[in-house]
Amino acid sequence: MTCSRRDFLKEAVGGTLVASLPLSAFTILSPEEAKAAIAEAKVRWAFLVDTRKCIGCGLCVTACKQENDIPFDAPVTRTWVERYVVTKDGQTHADSPMGGRDGFIDDKIRDEEIAPEDIAKAFFVPKLCNQCDNPACVQVCPVGATYQTHDGVVLVDRDWCIGCGYCIMACPYGVRFFHPEHKVADKCNFCYHRITKGMEPACVQSCAFGARRIANLRDPDDPVTKIITTERVAVLKDEYGTKPHVFYLGLDANVR
Amino acid sequence: MKRHVLHPLWLAIGLVGLILVARSFLVPDDFGVHGDSFTYNFHRLSNIQEWQDFPVKYQGYDSCTECHRKNVRTLRRSPHRRLECENCHGPSGNHPDDVEYLPRNTERELCLRCHAFLDYPNSARSEVPPISTRMHYRRQECVECHVPHDPREYIE
Numbered sequence: 001m002t003c004s005r006r007d008f009l010k011e012a013v014g015g016t017l018v019a020s021l022p023l024s025a026f027t028i029l030s031p032e033e034a035k036a037a038i039a040e041a042k043v044r045w046a047f048l049v050d051t052r053k054c055i056g057c058g059l060c061v062t063a064c065k066q067e068n069d070i071p072f073d074a075p076v077t078r079t080w081v082e083r084y085v086v087t088k089d090g091q092t093h094a095d096s097p098m099g100g101r102d103g104f105i106d107d108k109i110r111d112e113e114i115a116p117e118d119i120a121k122a123f124f125v126p127k128l129c130n131q132c133d134n135p136a137c138v139q140v141c142p143v144g145a146t147y148q149t150h151d152g153v154v155l156v157d158r159d160w161c162i163g164c165g166y167c168i169m170a171c172p173y174g175v176r177f178f179h180p181e182h183k184v185a186d187k188c189n190f191c192y193h194r195i196t197k198g199m200e201p202a203c204v205q206s207c208a209f210g211a212r213r214i215a216n217l218r219d220p221d222d223p224v225t226k227i228i229t230t231e232r233v234a235v236l237k238d239e240y241g242t243k244p245h246v247f248y249l250g251l252d253a254n255v256r
Numbered sequence: 257m258k259r260h261v262l263h264p265l266w267l268a269i270g271l272v273g274l275i276l277v278a279r280s281f282l283v284p285d286d287f288g289v290h291g292d293s294f295t296y297n298f299h300r301l302s303n304i305q306e307w308q309d310f311p312v313k314y315q316g317y318d319s320c321t322e323c324h325r326k327n328v329r330t331l332r333r334s335p336h337r338r339l340e341c342e343n344c345h346g347p348s349g350n351h352p353d354d355v356e357y358l359p360r361n362t363e364r365e366l367c368l369r370c371h372a373f374l375d376y377p378n379s380a381r382s383e384v385p386p387i388s389t390r391m392h393y394r395r396q397e398c399v400e401c402h403v404p405h406d407p408r409e410y411i412e
Contacts, residue, residue, distance in 0.1 A: 055381040057369040059343050066347045085376075103369030106388060122376035138296050147299035150291060158302040191269035193310035196287050200313045202347075208370075209380065 043151040044217040045190050048224050049126050052250040053211035056081055056124035058103035065205035067191065075100065076177040077190040079128040079203055084254055085109055088120045092254045124211060125255050129175045129188035130244030137167035137176060152245060153192055158184050172240045190214065265339035268332035316340065327405055346406065367398040
């Protein structure tokens, strides 16, 4: 039997490919198993923020801090409200003192007085974790302490986190911070302990103006899902490819 | 093989074995890939349950209705009907069992969160009845005159 070098290489590559196919690739799922695999993905949490309804009271930030045991006077927060004032000369002034925890009572922005007649538009934008489909923060975790659950929420394992801070740097939205008491990375998780019990997140419940709402994207009858799928919604920093799942109604181009 | 090759080799193999044994004790059994992606689903499975067991503190006004029916009804019929009880009274947590837990906030700053006048005509803020923080009874608490459960009423 003769065998040319070319044939030998062909056979070798083909044989290696066949041999590397795992047996599990040929498993045939029973209907029950297939059903269970699909049922797991029956929930995909998403969030809808209507910036036109937000009045900047900051009650959501207060509620979040108290609900999730975030030290009240520490300059860290899982959700925050930003104020934008665009003046007629095209400049954007933005602030968020203590994350908007105490609301916006003063019309000064960063100690700067802006005359009412100079204001072209002014509005408030609540922000929180985007629970991305491609979370950059999870990709960089060196120890597997942060992960995505099957319903789309990104969680941090407080027992497993080593506090290296890579994820805090990686998040393009700046939603992660170092928890001053637990000494680990922390972030909004849509109040995972509430949404999995059928309750609304604390910020949604405390919002008196309906500016914040939670949705299950896999439920076509969910009224908030209907808004997200039928109305013109925007996301923050789409160009990063993280596929964020906090959708905004009435988002202005000045919001970063 | 020569001894100077074999000795370090055994040492290296032993070290790897030691690390593997230590790892089997230190890494929890449920640590692994739980989902489709090694990148996003590599974690300790029981941590999901740990987050679900986190205590709820904001209970919502439904939980207040049982004992405070009259106040809840007054509030629900007033222009303040959008507000949750816990926005002013604080998170109820396990309130009926632990009465001390409930701090009531009667500060002027709490009302000003919504009612402080900001001259933003195209913002929803302008739809809330505004007061001037500098002119309107500057050093007094709002609740000295206004009834928070029904702001249409005044305390004489």
